[in-house]
Amino acid sequence: MPAIHVLACAGAGARKPPGNEPAGWRLGFRQTLALSTAYQAGVVAWVAFWAFYGRGFTAENAMAITTFGGAYMLVVIVEPLTDLAVLAIAKALHSLKGSGLVERRLYSAA
Structure with missing residues (x-):
């Protein structure tokens, strides 16, 4: 059964800003940070749900x-900040387009 937070992030990511640009260029830093933070918060909520479901509402389990x-x-x-850093680096190294050092899709529209 897929995690609900993954589906929520997929739904949020499906709303793309207009334009014929690669995905990383369409997403702003604020959107990237929001998606990454929502995903990580969903991981914590998902683990907590299954831990309470499987082991019950005891003080030991809550601890x-x-x-x-x-x-x-x-x-x-750390993860959202890393995502922002990778996006910034990819945007800054636009001169690598067509060099073979990076995936072609990084600088091409889908």
Whole structure:
């Protein structure tokens, strides 16, 4: 069964801004940050749901979920920033278009 947060992010990502540009150029930094953060928050919610479903609403289980959520916050903080950095680098290295060092789809419309 697919995760609900993946479907929500797919639905949000399907609404593309107009234009005949590659996907990374259509998405702004704010949109990229929002999609990435929504996905990571969905991961935490999904794990919490299944942990409560499988082990019940006990204090021990709640503490384990809280510990996981706290540890996963590093991913929630680092991953969206990494996504933004990769997007910025791809936009800055536009001179690599046609060089064979990057995938052709990076600089071409789908």
